[in-house]
Amino acid sequence: MEIEKIIKNIETNYLALTNECRKDLQNASRILSLDKDTVIVKEGQFAHKVYFIAEGSARSYYLKDGRDITDWFAFENDFICSVNSFFLNTPSSLFIEVLEPSVLLEISRENVNLLSDKYTEFDRISKLIVTNTMLRLQERIVSIQFETALQKYENLLKTMPDITQRVNLTHIASFLGITLETLSRIRNPKNRI
Amino acid sequence: MEIEKIIKNIETNYLALTNECRKDLQNASRILSLDKDTVIVKEGQFAHKVYFIAEGSARSYYLKDGRDITDWFAFENDFICSVNSFFLNTPSSLFIEVLEPSVLLEISRENVNLLSDKYTEFDRISKLIVTNTMLRLQERIVSIQFETALQKYENLLKTMPDITQRVNLTHIASFLGITLETLSRIRNPKNRI
DNA sequence: CGAAAATTTGATCGAAGTCAATCATTGTGG
DNA sequence: CCACAATGATTGACTTCGATCAAATTTTCG
Secondary structure, X not given: XXXXXXXXXXXXXXXXXXXXXXXXXHHHEEEEEEOOOOEEEOOOOEOOEEEEEEEOOEEEEEEEOOEEEEEEEEOOOOEEOOHHHHHHOOEOOOEEEXXXXXXXXXXXXXXXXXXXXXXXXXXXXXXXHHHHHHHHHHHXXXXXXXXXXXXXXXXXXXXXXXXXXXXXXXXXXXXXXXXXXXXXXXXXXXXXX | OOHHHHHHHHHHHOOOOOHHHHHHHHXXXXXXXXXXXXXXXXXXXXXXXXXXXXXXXXXXXXXXXOEEEEEEEEOOOOEEOOHHHHHHOOOOOOEEEEOOOEEEEEEEHHHHHHHHHHOHHHHHHHHHHHHHHHHHHHHHHHHHHHOOHHHHHHHHHHHOOOHXXXXXXXXXXXXXXXXXHHHHHHHOHHHOO
C-alpha cells in the first residue's frame, strides 16, 4: 500500500488536509509492513511514535502480576500508541503488538507537534482523536462497572463485530476484564438459558 | 473571590498566560457562587460550559436503571463539564451538582474555542486538560478492572485523601463501582483481619 | 502427523451483591 | 432548643456471578 492511499484514508476517516499539509505529513511518515505477532513497542521504552493502522490490527497490553492484559484494540483506520509514553514522555507501561500481517503508518510525536503547530486542520485531527479516545474510555468505564460479563461481551460485539474472527479469545477476555473460561461459557448459548 | 485571583490559580495550576489572553479570558468568564446541592447541569440539556472549581467541590453523575452513579469528582483547581455534551454537542447524559458551597468559573465552549484559536498558551492548557483526563480515565479502568473493593478504596484515598470528609459515602461507593454496604464493611478495620 | 496453542467443560470457592433491619447524624418546624 | 423526620451509615443473613484449579477437547501449524 502506498503512502498516498493511506493518507487519503486518514482524510476520509477524519478530516481533509490541504495539499501542503498532506505533503508535509507524507515526508514526516514512514510505512511499516509487519508480520503477525511483531512487537512494535516494549514496556520501559520511550515510545514517541503513533501508528495509524492502514491494514490489519494491533493491540496494546500490559503485564499485571505476570498476566498479559489487553488494554486496547486497533483495527483499520484506528490510531494506536503507548498513551502515557507518547503524551507524558515517560517510559511506556504498555507493549504494542500487531495481531495480523499489517501495514502501519508511523509518525513521531515531534512531527505530530510540528504539523499541529503549522496546520490548523492537522491540529483539529489530533484533538479529535484525543477527544474521541477520552469519550470511548468514559463509555468503557460504565461498561466495566455495571455490566455482567455477557453484557460486556455483547457490547464489544456491537462496536467490533468481527473481533472474534480476528483476535483470539484470550486477548478479548483480558480486554473485557473477565477470565478466558468465563468468556468461553458466555459464548456457549447452552449456558445462558 | 475575585476573578483575577481565580485566573491566577488556573495559571499556577496549569500554565501562565500572556496579559492579553488573561484579559480576554476574564471577559469570557463568569463567576458562580453556589449553595451546596445546586444542580448546574441536567441530563438532556446541551451543556456547552466548562467549570473551573475555585472553591468547593462538584460531581458529575448519571442515572443507570434509576440508580444515581457518580462519574467524576472535582475539587479546588479541577475542571468539570459534561464531557459528551461539551465535546460532541449532544444532549448531556450527565448531571453536575455542587457538593459544598462553591465558587466556580464558568466558560462557554465557544469562548474556549475562540481563546484556543487566538492564544497558543490557552490552546496548550485545553490540550493539557483533555490529555490528563484521558490518562486518568485509563488508570481508572485498570483500577476498576483488577482491584478488589478495598484496593479501589485505598487507591482513591491516595489521590483524594480528604474525600471522605467532604463527600458522602453513597457517592464514593457508586464512583468506585461498589455498593454502599461493601464500602461500609471495607472501612471497618474489624472486617479486614 | 504430532506437538503446541487455543478453547471448552467441570467442580469448587469466595468476594461482593441483595435484601432487610438497625443505628447515627443532620436539620427543620413547632 | 428540643423533637422527630429524613437522610446517611452500619450490620447481618443469604445468594450469586465469576474466579480458580484441573482436565479434556479442538484447532493450528511446522
